Amino acid sequence: MSLSAATLKYGQRTLWKDLNLQVAPGEFLAVLGANGSGKTSFLKILLGLSPLSSGQLTINGAPAKRGNRGIGYIPQQKNFAPDTPLRARDVVGLGVDGDKWGFRLRGKSYHQRVDELLAQVGATSYGKIPVGMLSGGEQQRLRVAQALAANPQVLLCDEPLLSLDLNHQKAVSALVGQQAKQHGTAVVFVTHEINPILEHVDRVLYLAGGRFTLGTPAEVMTTEVLSKLYGTRVEVLHIDGRLVVVGRPDSVLDGHLPEDEQSHSHDSTHGQEIR
Ligand SMILES: Nc1ncnc2c1ncn2[C@@H]1O[C@H](COP(=O)(O)OP(=O)(O)OP(=O)(O)O)[C@@H](O)[C@H]1O
Numbered sequence: 582m583s584l585s586a587a588t589l590k591y592g593q594r595t596l597w598k599d600l601n602l603q604v605a606p607g608e609f610l611a612v613l614g615a616n617g618s619g620k621t622s623f624l625k626i627l628l629g630l631s632p633l634s635s636g637q638l639t640i641n642g643a644p645a646k647r648g649n650r651g652i653g654y655i656p657q658q659k660n661f662a663p664d665t666p667l668r669a670r671d672v673v674g675l676g677v678d679g680d681k682w683g684f685r686l687r688g689k690s691y692h693q694r695v696d697e698l699l700a701q702v703g704a705t706s707y708g709k710i711p712v713g714m715l716s717g718g719e720q721q722r723l724r725v726a727q728a729l730a731a732n733p734q735v736l737l738c739d740e741p742l743l744s745l746d747l748n749h750q751k752a753v754s755a756l757v758g759q760q761a762k763q764h765g766t767a768v769v770f771v772t773h774e775i776n777p778i779l780e781h782v783d784r785v786l787y788l789a790g791g792r793f794t795l796g797t798p799a800e801v802m803t804t805e806v807l808s809k810l811y812g813t814r815v816e817v818l819h820i821d822g823r824l825v826v827v828g829r830p831d832s833v834l835d836g837h838l839p840e841d842e843q844s845h846s847h848d849s850t851h852g853q854e855i856r
Pocket residue numbers: 591596614615616617618619620621622623835836
């Protein structure tokens with residue numbers, strides 16, 4: 582996946598500008614940033630759902646297009662309707678044979694693959710339950726299994742850990758990391774919380790206030806680099822193997838707060854943790 586001189590603007594507002602980025606097979610890129618910094622927009626562009634304002638994007642050597650079977654996508658958490666007429670295993674099955682329409686003979690290999698994927702995400706016990714009756718976290722694990730099913734060349738993840746408990750956050754992060762390293766999938770992982778994925782991340786794209794910084798976690802997640810990016814002093818603390826960013830003025834940068842609140846939050850010194 583390759584972006585060159587990529588820029589995204591909405592009206593007068595620049596979300597990011599002149600981004601040059603190649604994500605290699607097997608590489609795990611984390612995309613971090615405040616609410617409204619343009620992370621979901623970045624994924625939509627990679628999915629071919631919206632265009633760049635300027636610059637070029639290619640995925641596996643070709644322009645981005647909708648419905649590319651080489652791309653796996655784990656969307657932001659959205660619950661299935663309670664009356665969705667699918668069982669948990671059918672949701673995963675769509676990832677296994679979702680491109681085949683009409684009459685399907687589902688053989689042994691289909692069922693084995695679905696069972697394997699359910700086991701990988703810890704969902705075996707609820708495979709036969711209607712998906713709409715499951716909790717948000719249980720549903721999310723099925724979406725992960727569905728996205729991994731096709732063994733995609735590129736895997737795009739939009740905050741897939743939201744609503745998962747700590748153990749499942751770790752398990753899902755490990756699965757995605759394993760997908761990258763063992764199957765050569767290029768991973769783009771949008772998240773507010775770097776800590777659950779830190780051990781799997783090769784590089785970080787950090788978006789803030791219409792700018793970005795790109796590098797390894799050790800290069801990007803420092804007091805100096807993030808202070809420069811935000812244009813104000815923020816501190817990166819290392820606590821029990823976790824990274825904690827203190828003094829991040831994110832609310833100033835989302836472009837939606839009224840002026841009086843902006844000046845108030847600019848003075849804010851309370852920390853915000855990236856987990
Ligand atoms: N089609 C659009 N036209 C105009 N503005 C848009 C459009 N899509 C998104 N925006 C604005 O661009 C900004 C970035 O949105 P985006 O959803 O990419 O942010 P994000 O970083 O994913 O945020 P969050 O962490 O809250 O999910 C937001 O302020 C949003 O309101």
